[in-house]
Amino acid sequence: MKGVDQEEIARRRGIYFQGFGIYGGLSGLFDFGPYGSRMKDKIVRTWKETMLSEGNIAEFDGTTITHTQVLKASGHYDRFFDFSVECKKCGTKYRADDLVEKRGVKVTLDRDWLQSKITELGIKCEKCNGDLGEVKIQKLMFQVDQEEGSEPLFLRPETAQGMFINFKEYYRFFREKLPFAIITVGRGYRNEISPRRALYRLREFNMMECESFFDPENETWVHDPEDSIAVTFLTNEGKEMKATPKDAYEKGIVKSHPMAYFMGLALRFYSAVGIDIGRIRFRQHRKEELSHYSSETWDAESLTDLGWIEITGIAHRGTFDLTNHIKASGKDLYAQRVIPRKEVIEKKKEIDYQTIKAEFPKQSSKIIAAMKDGASSLSIEGKNIDLRRFLVEKEEKVVVDRENFIPVVIEPAFGLDRIIYTILDHNLSVREDSGYVCLKIPYSISPYDAAILPLMAKDGLDVKANSIFENLLKQKFSVLYDDSGSIGKRYSRYDEVGILYCITVDYDTLKNGDVTIRHRDTRVQIRIKIDEIPDYLGRNPWNGK
RNA sequence: GCAGGUGUUGUGUAGCCUGGUAGCACAAAGGCCUUCCAAGCCUUUAGCCCGGGUUCAAAUCCCGGCACCUGCACCA
Structure with missing residues (x-):
């Protein structure tokens, strides 16, 4: 949201902040604070609920340290080194292997080899014909060293691989029937050259990934794509149109049925966590932008103060991953169909x-x-x-009566940190009258259920409020107690971190046994009995209004 | 990685050019006051990114380092 410095609020209020602050910080590494951690947790919960309610999706929780063979099979290992070389005169940077390859030479990915080839072929800067400097290596994955002399391990650059290599476990779990999908929530690591812009480009990031498996002869999900939410679709031919995922599939804009289905799921999830659907679009990858294994990829993008940013990628991975793991491991990762x-x-x-x-x-x-x-x-x-x-x-x-085949994979991958960035961007709003900031997120992802506030910290109001607080804690509500400063200041404090309800104990509470419940967005207050609070918070009658 | 910019209490900043007690606002803590939307008053806590140099004296000038930001390049 323009006019609001999200990072400043996030830092001041303990939503998220740069890691290692007392040592000067490290770019691309962010920590979530007291409010942010809880929000993140609830967003993940909402996502899992959305996915798991499909019935044929199960969870996987794998390690982040990854076997080198996995990354060799997946192709990551070969892209592990980026060989760059820079013009000494004008500073233009090139991929060293590209320069050599352009001259029709088969490339060996080795620094010394590339260095000598460049000298041998007399390759100069394409722009100014200046001399090129030394070939430098950029490591794109974080390496974990084992004992000296043994092969290093790597931190996973995506969570997907664990779900591929354990395909057979899930195939059995689902009693050998396709389609089904596996989901994982976890961290991935990429050694970005210049991570920047808060939560947008991180070196350690949170992902929520789903790998769905299909018989290529029947690439259909078990339910129909969403037909009630329409957004803009931008095709790789430059066409732009507003459609529901179902429309988009039926009109052939989106070729794959499951892909359209997952677009719908994504939209449902976004709307559940308070992302403004009006600021969401699906953009198809251009041919040259597609990963080598993918025939069709769509990104969900959100409009924020950083412009349009990718928050979810839905990629058709074909049989690429399973084929490679079958080859590399020699193991059976086939599914079977009845013929x-x-x-x-x-x-x-x-x-x-x-x-x-x-x-x-x-x-x-x-x-x-x-x-x-x-x-x-x-x-x-x-x-x-x-x-x-x-x-x-x-x-x-x-x-x-059966034959083997390699399932095709469709992968919706959600970038959790960017989704959090989007949620804050779309929901931080400035009150017109006071100029104070209010975070209008849904109750379901609000960091606490309510704040319990005595009107003043005296005359027994604080004692009463505190007993209500203790009582709600015992009933497993997540609540805060606060008796500092004026009541208005406290309301504002909780508005800014998105807490939907403030429960105030006043003098009538002592007489009548009721409290006021104040709604964050409307600032309207109603009175309810103390005993009714748990039921009220459980029902959340204000949600969506 | 290159270029430019920046680094001062929890947050936002002034001071730097022209060296001499580091100031303001908000936040936070304690108190007084206050019967519902950041009220007021008093008090308090808390800071010059790190290292070296110049100088009687460095937040300020010089050198080195680190970090961050923006652009470019790179990149899922």
Whole structure:
């Protein structure tokens, strides 16, 4: 939101702030404070509820330290090094491997090799023809060193891989039926060259990822795409139109049914956490922007004071990941489909043990061993014997009703930190009359259920308020108690961190046993009985109004 | 990584050019007052990014480092 410095409020109010502050801070690393941690938790909970209510989605919680083989198979390892070289004269930066490759030379990803090739080929700056400097290595993944001499490990650059390599566990869990999906909430790590802009580009970030698996012959989700929320779709051909995910699928804007479905889920989730759907659009990746494995990718973008930022990527990963893990691990990560039952007659050649024993009673074991090794002849007692005559052909009926295939994957990946940034951006508003800031987030992601405030900290009001506070805590409500300063100041304090209800204990409370409940957005107050508070907070009757 | 800019209590900032007690506002804590939307008064807590140099004296000038911000480049 323009006019409000989100970062300043986040820092002052303990929502989020730069990590390692007392040591000067480190860019791209942010911590969540007392309010932010709780909000983050509730956003994650909302996301999980949205996803898990599909019925055929299950959770996975994997490690962040990752086996190197996984990243070699996934292709990350090869992109682990970025070789850059800079013009000494004008400062233009190039990818060293690109420069060499452009000259038709097959590239070896090695610094010294690239350095000598550049010298050998006499490659100069493309802009000013100046001399190029030293080839530098940028590591894009964080490396974890093990014992000296052994292979290093890496912190995962995405949470997805754990869900691919454990595909079979989930395939069994879902009793071998597709489609199903796996979700993970966790951290990923990327060594960004220049992480900046608060929560937008981080080196350690929170992701909520979903990997859904389909039979390529039936790429359909179990429910129909959302048809009640419309947003703008921007295609890679530059077309722009307003549509619901269902429309978009039916009109062929979005090719994949599940992809359209997940767009709808995303919209439902955004709206549940208070993101303004009017400031959301889906943008299709251009051909040259697509990852090498993807045939179709859509980003959900939100409009914030940083401009349009990507908050979710929905990518068609095809069979890329499972295929690579099958190759690299040699393990079975196939799914099976039922096909029309057919009987196949298989011809097999078998060893005729009886004849061998009858003809060569003493050498039979030697002959059999030779045949099992695949020998076609053997010399026994000076005579060369053709072993092929001991093979008899047999026919066998085999019933085939299943076949293997590699499932295709559609991945909706939500960037939690950017979603938090968007939520704050869309919900921080300035009151017109006072100029004070109010964070109008939904109750479901509000950091606390309510604040309990005595009108004044005397005449027993504080004692009464405190007993209400203790009582609500016992009933597992998340509440705060505050008796400092004037009542108006306290209301404002909780408005700014998005707490929806302030419960005030005043002089009538002592007489009548009731309190006032004040609504954050409207500032309207009503009176209810003390006993009714739990029920009221549980029902949240003000939500959505 | 390059270029430019910046670093002063919890937050926002003044002071730096021209060296001499580090100031303001808000926030926070304690008190007085106050019967519902950041009231007032008194009191208090708390700061010059780090290291070195120049100087009688450095927030201020010089050197080095670190960090952050913006642009460019890079990048899921």
